[in-house]
Amino acid sequence: MTWCFGCEKDKHGDELALCKDKEHDIDYEHLYSSPTPQTEKKTKVPDVKTIIKATLGQTYVESTIVDGKPMFLCNINGEVKTHERITHDGVIYVPIEKNSCGYAEYEYTKQELDFFKEKSKTKQYLLNKIWDIVNHFIDSTEMVKTLVTVDLLQTYCLEWIDSVHYLYFVGETESGKSTALHLFKNFGYRCMYSNGLPHADIYNFYGTDEEACGTICEDECQDLGRDKDKVATYKNSYTRGSIKPIILNTSNTKKQVYYKTYGLKVFAGENIPHDKGFKERLAIIHMVEGTPEGNIKRPTKEEKNKLKTLRLGLLYWKVANIHEGLPDVESKLKNRDQELWEDFLRVAKDTDFEERAQKVVKFYTNQRHEGIWNSLDAELFKLVLSQLNGGMRLKMGKFWSKLIGDQDEIEGELDGKSFYPNEFSKTISQNYLSNLFKDKFQAKKETHWKVIENKKRRITEYVFNENIIKRLSHKYNVSHVSTSDASGQGMELTHAQATDLHHLDHITEVSP
16 A cells, blocks of 8 residues: 555555556655554644754655755655655655745756766765865965865755854955855855844744754844844854744743754954954954956856756755765864864865865964954953962952053053953953953952051952963963962962964964
């Protein structure tokens, strides 16, 4: 017996042949089981759910259009097939309709699917093809083009990846920063391109069903830092399992909904937002006007065909290899560096791009750490070290006087009770310092009263932990810092340069 979706009945023999003649949708894979005659009247009609992509048991599906009709491109037991619908656990899943998403659909003909099936492509082949297109449309360094090439393929690998970095292209007008975003728009995985993307559009784009349902490209991001909600969502969504909880009000009821926001994001702007946590997730690419061979915003007919063919080939490759995954690497990266870059190396592993990818990682991990070393927190930490007394104690009043008076490390101006550093977009107050000391530097606050010039005054001190000081010295790249232990004897906190990337010593050095 074989299930006919058109008649919603089991058919065989002449009845099945008649359904075939009428081009009914037939469940040839026997994925759907009809109810037994004894329970048929009591069986609940299966729910129908529209999805972009999903893993349904051992079957992986991606929504596409085949010969003008919505179809799933499926991997069933290692074989790529197409189906109008898939039934799993009593639910009928159907692909999204045409013109129902914020990007161009993946539109195949049956002939194209046969071609991709017969001419299976390797990761090396795809990287070479992506490189050719990137090289054609972007006039930049080999490092930038390698970064873009591997990341474009990585957008199709997120089922095998736990965390990603973000790309941020920065430069003046006509510097080529938007060109890079248009490359992702044209053949990155389900890429939504927009200027000034509203916060709600971010989590609604990803939805609540499946993680990594697409790539976000946001242009003109120089004012992104003003939208705290957007920045918070972006900061949280670089790792698998990231969710954005939203309360929806419907029919006088409230419902908690969890949007799955994990995915690769690409940004461009004339300057970089100042949020420290957001910047730490970025690979920042400085663009300068060049003379590329082609204009991605005005592609020729031949260029359009190449972009389309590559995009369709990438999705087919993803579906065909969904159960293969990526090879493991021993990158020796640690902490945030590992989160941001190890999977990038996995994408390039066992290809001609492997060594070039290692150079990219070397450069951009250095870039991230230099941002930490030159941050306001690092400068304030250095000033703290210079003011610690023998008991690892620091008086707030004394530190504040030093900050606004006799010091050259942090230049700025005092306005009322706030200090405005020249090189940082932060306002420093004693309350800001108190939170910094307690939360980031993990100092213990102590308050006591003391009689000074016949007046009772409250003295606020912060007691620092020696081990925490050593760790922070390593993080902020502060070496050979002299202070004193509790007995007043001299003590030197000596350590290696902060994250001098000893974990990447095997990688060829590259100049910024």
